[in-house]
Amino acid sequence: MSHLTTLVALVAVLACMVPLAELGAQNPAAPTTATVTLVAKPDLPRGAKVIVERRPTMNPQNVILVDLDRATAADLAAAVQILAGLHQRTSDDPNATLRAAPRAFTPPPDFDKSHYAKLMKAGLVQLLIAPETTVPGVGRRRAVDIQVTLPPGRLRTGHS
Amino acid sequence: MTTRVAVVGLALFASLGCDQTDRMSGPDPTPPAAAGMKPPLEPGTQPLRLIDLPASQRWDMARTPAPRFTSDIALGLTVPPEYQVAPFISSWFVSVSWSGATLNGYAYMSFTGNWAEQVLDLRIYKDGSLLAQNTWTETGSSVYPRQSGAVTRGSLNAGVSCGASGNGNSRHAAEVRLFTTQSWTTLARANVVDTDVAVQAKCPPPPSCELKPQTSVSSSARLRAVPSGVVTGSDFEQCTDPIPTPGGGVDPGSGGTVCYEVWLVYPGTGVEYYLGDVCYGEYAT
Numbered sequence: 229m230s231h232l233t234t235l236v237a238l239v240a241v242l243a244c245m246v247p248l249a250e251l252g253a254q255n256p257a258a259p260t261t262a263t264v265t266l267v268a269k270p271d272l273p274r275g276a277k278v279i280v281e282r283r284p285t286m287n288p289q290n291v292i293l294v295d296l297d298r299a300t301a302a303d304l305a306a307a308v309q310i311l312a313g314l315h316q317r318t319s320d321d322p323n324a325t326l327r328a329a330p331r332a333f334t335p336p337p338d339f340d341k342s343h344y345a346k347l348m349k350a351g352l353v354q355l356l357i358a359p360e361t362t363v364p365g366v367g368r369r370r371a372v373d374i375q376v377t378l379p380p381g382r383l384r385t386g387h388s
Numbered sequence: 389m390t391t392r393v394a395v396v397g398l399a400l401f402a403s404l405g406c407d408q409t410d411r412m413s414g415p416d417p418t419p420p421a422a423a424g425m426k427p428p429l430e431p432g433t434q435p436l437r438l439i440d441l442p443a444s445q446r447w448d449m450a451r452t453p454a455p456r457f458t459s460d461i462a463l464g465l466t467v468p469p470e471y472q473v474a475p476f477i478s479s480w481f482v483s484v485s486w487s488g489a490t491l492n493g494y495a496y497m498s499f500t501g502n503w504a505e506q507v508l509d510l511r512i513y514k515d516g517s518l519l520a521q522n523t524w525t526e527t528g529s530s531v532y533p534r535q536s537g538a539v540t541r542g543s544l545n546a547g548v549s550c551g552a553s554g555n556g557n558s559r560h561a562a563e564v565r566l567f568t569t570q571s572w573t574t575l576a577r578a579n580v581v582d583t584d585v586a587v588q589a590k591c592p593p594p595p596s597c598e599l600k601p602q603t604s605v606s607s608s609a610r611l612r613a614v615p616s617g618v619v620t621g622s623d624f625e626q627c628t629d630p631i632p633t634p635g636g637g638v639d640p641g642s643g644g645t646v647c648y649e650v651w652l653v654y655p656g657t658g659v660e661y662y663l664g665d666v667c668y669g670e671y672a673t
Binding site: 280285296297298305306308309310312313314316323324325326327328329330332333334338339341342344346347349354357375383384 | 483494644647652660666667
């Protein structure tokens, strides 16, 4: 049991060290586009309005679970931003599934009136009218694929 | 005494066995005693897809009641209480985005009313020229004024994969209509409009085809290797079409800073292991 504990702790330390190591990066990653599957799911754990999953060994790989009763365009924008952050954790086990939920999001000042905010709203609307389908690992839910540009940025340790 | 009494519904339809179910958007919550007819759709338009709104997009009538008509309004009608709700559009937008050479557009509104019209207009421009254009006009209705969402979708393809601009325009209208003894009467109307633009990735510059070994030219032609001095026009062959730069850059309004909690999920079991808090975004250097 103590070996398992040590192993888990080692994995955690390694995983957490990656963003620390990337703090010194001088050039933020260039924007890339990605296909993201939005999945409607009420009553998300820990009271989250959106949850992001990067699942390299499953299809779809990029999943955002959305509580349609509570999520807003800003929540979806935060989820896309998280996905960009998860994609930068290049030193993680490439096959590891990571799950993340936003704690705090500060959108750009012009977000509310932006083209990007409309894209996020359109994503929510598409999910609202999407038919149910079976999403591996999630179940039978309304789901829709959207194309997003992952904004460039850099990782740093938490404490917003 | 010429008070005109609004007749909503109708004995005529009751005799035909019509129920009071709104087939487009489900049963109305508070059916009045005499009612049962939806305003007709605009001839020549497609049906507007009405959807039930999730709580987050519903107008909170308890906190901020929508304006209401009083009875005996200017039209001289006696308006049943169920129709004394002013038409109201609480949120609306048009969103356009590119998927390869296809421009996709969504027009959306959440509104209160019993008749609505939504128009989506998509246009593709390149170098100032209009390459393609289409307009979708949709109308929908319900028996009673109620809160609904409405979605209109459209796609346009001009066969251009770089350097084009996609423009979306939308018009949204909601009305409260009442059937009188003679015809349908519009009690009031609300209108809004919106626009959006999505730009494709820039086209790369024309290829610079080298004229080896002596010099080079910037053109769409390539010189085959032949002995110097015997070059003719037929020795030039067309360069391949330029390949657009992938991606359209950063979307205006995207970015910001997000702080989040991360878990590692063990395959098979789904057991989570908390990795920590991370922030991601643009930071001053």
